[in-house]
Amino acid sequence: xxxxxxxxxxxxxxxxxxxxxxxxxxxxxxxxxxxxxxxxxxxxxxxxxxxxxxxxxxxxxxxxxxxxxxxxxxxxxxxxxxxxxxxxxxxxxxxxxxxxxxxxxxxxxxxxxxxxxxxxxxxxxxxxxxxxxxxxx
Numbered sequence: 001x002x003x004x005x006x007x008x009x010x011x012x013x014x015x016x017x018x019x020x021x022x023x024x025x026x027x028x029x030x031x032x033x034x035x036x037x038x039x040x041x042x043x044x045x046x047x048x049x050x051x052x053x054x055x056x057x058x059x060x061x062x063x064x065x066x067x068x069x070x071x072x073x074x075x076x077x078x079x080x081x082x083x084x085x086x087x088x089x090x091x092x093x094x095x096x097x098x099x100x101x102x103x104x105x106x107x108x109x110x111x112x113x114x115x116x117x118x119x120x121x122x123x124x125x126x127x128x129x130x131x132x133x134x135x136x137x
Contacts, residue, residue: 017128021121026074028117029086032093032110033070036063039096039103052099059099066092083118090114 040063047056066089073089076082090111097104 019121020124020128021118022077024117024121025077025083025086025114028110028113029070029074029077029089031113032089033067033074035106035110036067036070036093039093039100039106040064040067043096043099043103046100054099086114 040060043052043054043059043063044056046052047054047059069085070089073082073085076085090107093107093110094104096107
C-alpha cells in the first residue's frame with residue numbers, strides 16, 4: 001500500500017469566509033420572499049372572496065412582484081445600494097397590514113430580523129477583522 005501525502009488542514013488553502021452581515025441579510029430577505037408569497041396567496045384569496053375590497057389581480061401581481069424584488073435584493077446585498085433596497089423593501093409588508101393586520105405583524109418581525117442581521121453581522125465582522133489582525137501581528 002502506498003502512502004499518499006494528504007495535506008493537513010493547517011496547510012490547505014482556506015477559502016475566505018463570507019461576511020456575516022452578507023449571510024444574515026441575504027437569509028432574512030430570502031425568508032421574507034417566502035413570507036411575501038404566502039401573504040400574497042392570502043390577500044389574493046381574500047380579494048377573490050370579497051373579504052377585502054381589492055382587485056384580485058392587483059393583489060396577485062403586486063405580491064409576486066414583491067417576492068421577486070425581495071429575491072433580487074437578496075442577491076444584491078454585497079453592494080451598498082443592495083442594503084438600501086433591503087431597507088426599502090421592509091415597508092411593503094408593514095403596509096400590507098392595511099389589508100390584513102397579521103401581515104403587518106409579520107412585517108414587524110422581519111424588520112426586527114433585518115435590524116438584527118445588520119447589527120450582529122457587523123459586530124461579528126468587526127470581531128473577525130480584529131482577530132485576523134491580532135493573528136497577523
